[in-house]
Structures are given as C-alpha cells and as structure tokens.
Amino acid sequence: MSEMLIELGGIWKTYDTGEVAVDALRGIDLVVERGEYVAIMGPSGSGKSTLMHILGCLDSPTKGSYRLDGEEVGHRSAGRLAVVRNRFIGFVFQNYNLLPRASLLRNVELPLLYGGLERERRRIRAQQMLDQVGLGDRGKSRPNQLSGGQRQRAAIARALVTEPALLLADEPTGNLDQATGGEVMDIFDALNGCGQTVIVVTHDPQVAAHAHRIVRIVDGKIAHDQETRAA
Amino acid sequence: MNLLEVIADGFADVRTHAGRTALQTLGVVLGVASVVGTMGLMAGERQQSLRYYTESGGVLKVMVWPKTVENVRSSAREMASRGLTLDDVEAVRASIPGFDLVEPKIGRTLLVRSARASKSYYITGVAPAYADLHELQVERGRFVSQDDVATAGTVCVLGADRAREFFGSEDPVGQNLRLSDHLFRVAGVLRYREFYWNRSDSYNALGWMNEVIVVPVTTMQVRVVGAGSRRIDEIGLRLASVKTHDASVPALQRLLTNRHRADDFQVYDRQDRIQQMNQQGKVYDFTFLACGIISLVVGGIVVANIMLASFTERMREVGVRKALGAKGWHVFVQFLVESAIVTGLGGAVGLGVGVGFVHGIAYLLDQTAVLTPAMIAAAGLCAGSVSVIFGLYPAVKAARLDPVVALRYE
Numbered sequence: 001m002s003e004m005l006i007e008l009g010g011i012w013k014t015y016d017t018g019e020v021a022v023d024a025l026r027g028i029d030l031v032v033e034r035g036e037y038v039a040i041m042g043p044s045g046s047g048k049s050t051l052m053h054i055l056g057c058l059d060s061p062t063k064g065s066y067r068l069d070g071e072e073v074g075h076r077s078a079g080r081l082a083v084v085r086n087r088f089i090g091f092v093f094q095n096y097n098l099l100p101r102a103s104l105l106r107n108v109e110l111p112l113l114y115g116g117l118e119r120e121r122r123r124i125r126a127q128q129m130l131d132q133v134g135l136g137d138r139g140k141s142r143p144n145q146l147s148g149g150q151r152q153r154a155a156i157a158r159a160l161v162t163e164p165a166l167l168l169a170d171e172p173t174g175n176l177d178q179a180t181g182g183e184v185m186d187i188f189d190a191l192n193g194c195g196q197t198v199i200v201v202t203h204d205p206q207v208a209a210h211a212h213r214i215v216r217i218v219d220g221k222i223a224h225d226q227e228t229r230a231a
Numbered sequence: 232m233n234l235l236e237v238i239a240d241g242f243a244d245v246r247t248h249a250g251r252t253a254l255q256t257l258g259v260v261l262g263v264a265s266v267v268g269t270m271g272l273m274a275g276e277r278q279q280s281l282r283y284y285t286e287s288g289g290v291l292k293v294m295v296w297p298k299t300v301e302n303v304r305s306s307a308r309e310m311a312s313r314g315l316t317l318d319d320v321e322a323v324r325a326s327i328p329g330f331d332l333v334e335p336k337i338g339r340t341l342l343v344r345s346a347r348a349s350k351s352y353y354i355t356g357v358a359p360a361y362a363d364l365h366e367l368q369v370e371r372g373r374f375v376s377q378d379d380v381a382t383a384g385t386v387c388v389l390g391a392d393r394a395r396e397f398f399g400s401e402d403p404v405g406q407n408l409r410l411s412d413h414l415f416r417v418a419g420v421l422r423y424r425e426f427y428w429n430r431s432d433s434y435n436a437l438g439w440m441n442e443v444i445v446v447p448v449t450t451m452q453v454r455v456v457g458a459g460s461r462r463i464d465e466i467g468l469r470l471a472s473v474k475t476h477d478a479s480v481p482a483l484q485r486l487l488t489n490r491h492r493a494d495d496f497q498v499y500d501r502q503d504r505i506q507q508m509n510q511q512g513k514v515y516d517f518t519f520l521a522c523g524i525i526s527l528v529v530g531g532i533v534v535a536n537i538m539l540a541s542f543t544e545r546m547r548e549v550g551v552r553k554a555l556g557a558k559g560w561h562v563f564v565q566f567l568v569e570s571a572i573v574t575g576l577g578g579a580v581g582l583g584v585g586v587g588f589v590h591g592i593a594y595l596l597d598q599t600a601v602l603t604p605a606m607i608a609a610a611g612l613c614a615g616s617v618s619v620i621f622g623l624y625p626a627v628k629a630a631r632l633d634p635v636v637a638l639r640y641e
C-alpha cells in the first residue's frame with residue numbers, strides 16, 4: 001500500500017466542442033496522501049468540476065497520468081473505470097443523487113450490488129451504515145420522505161458502504177441551510193479524524209475551512225496549494 | 232456481480248415504476264390481442280366451413296345435374312337432348328379416369344303409406360355407393376346392397392325423420408312400407424344428422440339426410456319409371472384423390488358436352504368451392520392479419536416512446552448508478568429486463584384478452600372460435616420481437632451513456 005493515494009502528473013483535459021478546442025485543465029500536478037482532508041476551490045469555469053470528474057474516475061484525462069493507490073487508472077476502459085469507482089471512490093453530490101423511487105436501504109445497498117456482494121451481507125452492511133449516520137430506523141423510507149440533511153447523510157452512508165479509499169464530495173452543503181450544512185461537515189471531520197481521505201470540491205470558504213489543505217484552481221491550473229493546519 | 236442479481240435488480244426497478252410499466256404493457260396487450268383475435272375469428276370461420284364439407288361427403292364429391300332448358304333461343308339440338316342417361320354413366324365410367332365412384336340416381340315423388348301415415352315424398356333410387364358419396368350413416372339394419380341393385384329388390388332405407396313419421400317408436404327394420412303400388416321392406420334406418428352454421432340457426436344443413444327414402448336405382452327404374460327409360464336425375468361422382476381433380480373434372484365436362492351437344496347439365500364441384508373459399512379466406516386472413524400487425528407495431532412504438540420519454544428522466548439515474556460502479560451491461564440488462572417484463576406481461580395479458588375477444592365475438596355472432604397453439608406461438612413471437620426491437624435501442628443508448636454527461640443532466 002502506497003502512502004500516496006493520488007498522484008496526478010501533467011493532467012490535461014481538452015473538450016472538443018467542434019470548432020474550438022477548450023482546455024479545461026492545463027497541466028495539473030497534485031499529490032494527495034492517505035488520510036488527508038483537502039478542499040478544492042475555484043470560481044465557476046475554473047475547471048474544478050472537470051478535475052473532480054477525473055479524480056472520481058468518471059472521466060479520463062486527455063493527457064497526463066493518474067495513479068490511484070499506486071495504480072495507473074488515467075486511461076482505462078469505461079468498464080474498468082466503473083470497477084475502480086466502485087472499489088476506491090465514494091461520491092457525495094450537492095443534490096444527493098439518491099434514486100428517488102428506491103428505499104434508503106436499497107440506495108445504500110446499490111454499490112455493494114455492483115461490487116458483487118451477496119444479498120444477506122449487503123443488507124447487513126447497508127443497515128450498519130444507516131445506523132452509523134443515525135438513519136437506522138429509516139431504511140424503508142423513500143428519499144422524498146426525508147429532510148435535506150437526512151438525505152445527505154444517507155448519501156454519505158452510500159458513499160462509504162464499500163469502505164472506499166477516497167471520499168469525494170462535490171458542494172456537499174450547497175443545498176442545505178447553515179446549521180444542517182454544518183452537521184454534514186462535522187461528519188466529514190469525524191470521518192477524517194478516523195483516517196478517511198476526504199476531498200471536498202466547493203466554492204464556499206466556510207466549507208473549505210474544515211479541510212486541512214486548500215487547493216485553488218484558476219483557469220485550469222493550480223494557482224495555490226496550501227496547508228491550513230497540521231493534519 | 233452475476234446476471235441473476237442484475238435481473239433481480241431490474242425487477243425491483245420495474246416495481247418502482249409500476250405506472251409506466253403498465254402503460255407500456257398496455258401497448259403490447261393491444262397488439263397481441265388484436266393479432267390473436269383476428270386470427271382466431273378467421274380460423275373459426277374457416278373451420279366451420281370445412282367441417283360442413285367433411286360431414287356432408289368431403290371435398291371429393293362431384294355432382295352432375297340436368298339443367299332445364301327454358302331459354303327461347305335454345306337450339307333444336309338442345310331441345311332434342313335427352314338429358315342425363317344411364318349411357319352417360321357408362322361412358323364416364325369407361326373413358327374418364329380419376330373417379331372411383333360414378334353412380335346414377337333416379338328419383339320420383341310417390342305416395343308413401345304405412346299403418347301410421349300416408350303422404351307423398353320424393354323417393355331416391357341409388358346404388359350402394361350413394362351412402363359413401365354423401366356420408367350417410369346407417370343407424371340400424373343396412374343400406375341398399377349390390378345384391379338389391381342386381382335383383383331390383385323391393386327394399387328401402389329411411390332417414391331418421393321418415394322412420395319416425397311412418398313407424399313412430401317401433402323399429403321399422405323388417406316392416407313393410409307401401410310406395411305407390413309396391414310393397415317395400417325396410418332394410419335400414421339412417422342415423423339422425425345435424426349441422427347448424429350458427430348456434431341460433433334453425434336451418435339444419437344436413438337435414439335432408441333425415442328426410443330421404445332410398446331404394447335401389449334398378450328397382451326405381453324397372454318398377455316405377457319403366458324399364459325402357461334410360462333417363463336419370465343425377466350422377467354422383469367421387470374423385471379418387473384431390474390430385475385427379477384438375478384433369479378429371481374438365482374431361483367430364485367435355486365428354487358430356489360432346490355426348491349431349493347441348494348445355495343441358497351442370498357440374499357441381501366442391502373442389503372449386505373450397506378453393507374459392509380458401510382464396511377468399513386468404514384475402515381476409517391477410518387483411519385482418521395486417522391490421523393485427525399494424526396494431527402490434529403501434530404497440531411497439533408506444534413501448535419505445537415511453538421508454539425514450541422516461542429515458543431522459545432516467546438519465547441522471549443512469550449517471551448515479553454508473554458513479555456507484557454500474558458497468559454498461561448492468562444498465563443494459565436493467566433496461567432490457569423492463570422490456571422483457573413488458574413483453575411477457577403484455578403478451579400473456581394480450582393473449583388472454585385476445586382469447587376472450589375471440590370467444591366474446593364468437594358468442595355474439597354465433598360463430599365458432601378456434602385457437603391453435605401455432606396462433607398463440609405466432610402472437611408470442613410478434614410480441615417478443617416488437618418489444619425486443621423497440622426495447623433494445625433505449626437499452627443500448629443507456630448502456631453507452633457517459634457518466635459525466637448523465638450526471639450533469641437536469
């Protein structure tokens with residue numbers, strides 16, 4: 001097991017929009033160690049979403065190398081990227097992205113289903129995760145029967161159910177009020193306290209303040225990379 | 232993750248979209264129901280006709296009847312023609328192959344008397360083969376025999392209604408019946424026969440079989456008409472096989488025309504009737520089947536439409552699933568399971584509705600409903616192919632979706 005969880009080297013992402021080629025990322029070098037708590041910030045259009053997609057293996061870079069947990073994953077096929085996402089990465093989205101018509105338990109179970117875990121163990125594990133985020137008794141509820149904070153907690157449970165090396169959150173408090181957003185960030189803090197690597201993409205300084213390191217993206221490049229407190 | 236789990240997940244997914252699935256299913260239901268319905272009705276119609284032809288002597292029966300020449304423009308030759316004669320029968324037997332039965336019939340209306348009743352009826356003088364030709368079935372006793380014909384015996388065979396009329400509940404076999412001035416012994420009684428085209432129909436198409444009084448043709452000729460007469464009232468023929476029809480029937484027509492030198496007879500040919508019927512049937516079949524297939528395609532388009540409409544709604548969902556680690560084929564199978572359920576459910580319900588439709592219409596119109604396994608298989612195949620074809624496209628599209636694009640979709 002490598003100390004370096006993420007090693008990005010010279011990452012370029014170019015979108016060919018037909019007439020003009022747009023460079024969303026222009027040579028990103030970034031190393032994240034195991035157990036770090038990183039906030040990626042930047043104005044809209046800076047390329048931070050693109051960076052998040054590449055970090056999350058949802059997209060492949062046009063150029064450059066991406067080593068995740070010591071393995072090159074930058075240019076894998078769609079099917080193999082799906083396996084990487086399933087095993088190594090837990091996503092938390094701004095709008096929760098829970099399947100609206102499935103129960104919470106089923107939502108949390110889903111990554112395990114794609115991971116190939118058998119039914120019984122899936123159930124038990126998913127229930128454990130719901131218990132951990134304080135939604136143990138809401139397993140049968142549909143997402144629309146829950147408050148925003150509860151939904152985001154369920155989403156966090158789903159993201160962590162496969163025990164991923166990396167928790168990747170995209171504006172996790174964007175749809176929540178101050179107090180609930182604070183609660184969600186407290187969960188992230190606690191998780192990081194237990195050694196979980198967390199990367200939060202945000203433009204909110206209050207959210208970024210929870211992280212121990214802030215990476216600023218401007219025009220597809222890292223403009224600033226700063227430790228804010230000792231890990 | 233194995234295939235069964237993915238399929239199970241697809242089922243769970245469909246359960247959460249019950250309304251949408253129901254709509255899609257309805258499309259297939261209508262299509263399959265209309266195919267089954269139309270095929271069933273057409274087949275029922277056809278089968279009823281075939282049953283009638285089989286019960287009344289089969290498709291090999293050919294009849295020749297004299298035609299009365301009433302036309303003022305009729306030629307002297309026509310006037311001079313003696314109509315059908317026993318010599319015609321001999322000539323046909325001698326020179327036209329392809330018929331295994333060629334039998335004359337002579338009939339006259341005579342006064343029939345028994346202890347119980349007295350009334351005039353048409354008496355039919357025939358050879359033993361007459362029973363084979365028309366599928367007459369003997370209930371008790373026997374039919375006219377070769378011996379009866381050779382000796383011009385005074386025996387008769389009664390249809391079921393006539394037996395009851397002249398002898399009531401007594402057994403007529405062995406009893407005497409007076410036809411005109413002659414005393415005949417009843418040799419046999421025919422089985423009661425019936426055939427109704429519709430259930431509410433009061434016309435028994437086989438009713439004449441219950442009303443015949445049959446005697447040997449020679450007896451009729453010698454004792455009633457007069458031994459010198461060669462005239463007959465009908466020639467009944469039976470084709471040796473369907474294959475001989477096309478050569479033998481025109482040959483028969485030519486021979487008689489040459490012998491009579493007049494158009495004073497007509498040939499009634501069941502093959503022609505049945506061919507005509509089949510031809511018409513084909514046209515109807517095709518038309519109705521085309522209608523059925525069109526509704527099936529419409530059903531398929533409904534399926535595809537709803538799938539594509541829900542596709543945009545489901546794009547985000549596909550994105551989320553992919554972010555969580557779903558591979559292309561997971562999504563593909565999930566979509567296809569939905570199609571399969573729609574097909575299976577729609578096909579089954581459609582079949583039920585179609586069968587119900589056929590029986591309902593058959594009941595209302597007093598038709599016979601026929602459903603063969605082949606028809607059911609055909610309908611199933613139609614439903615399956617439509618649903619797979621129209622379900623495959625959205626499934627492939629979903630499977631190939633880029634997760635970033637899908638997630639960003641609002």
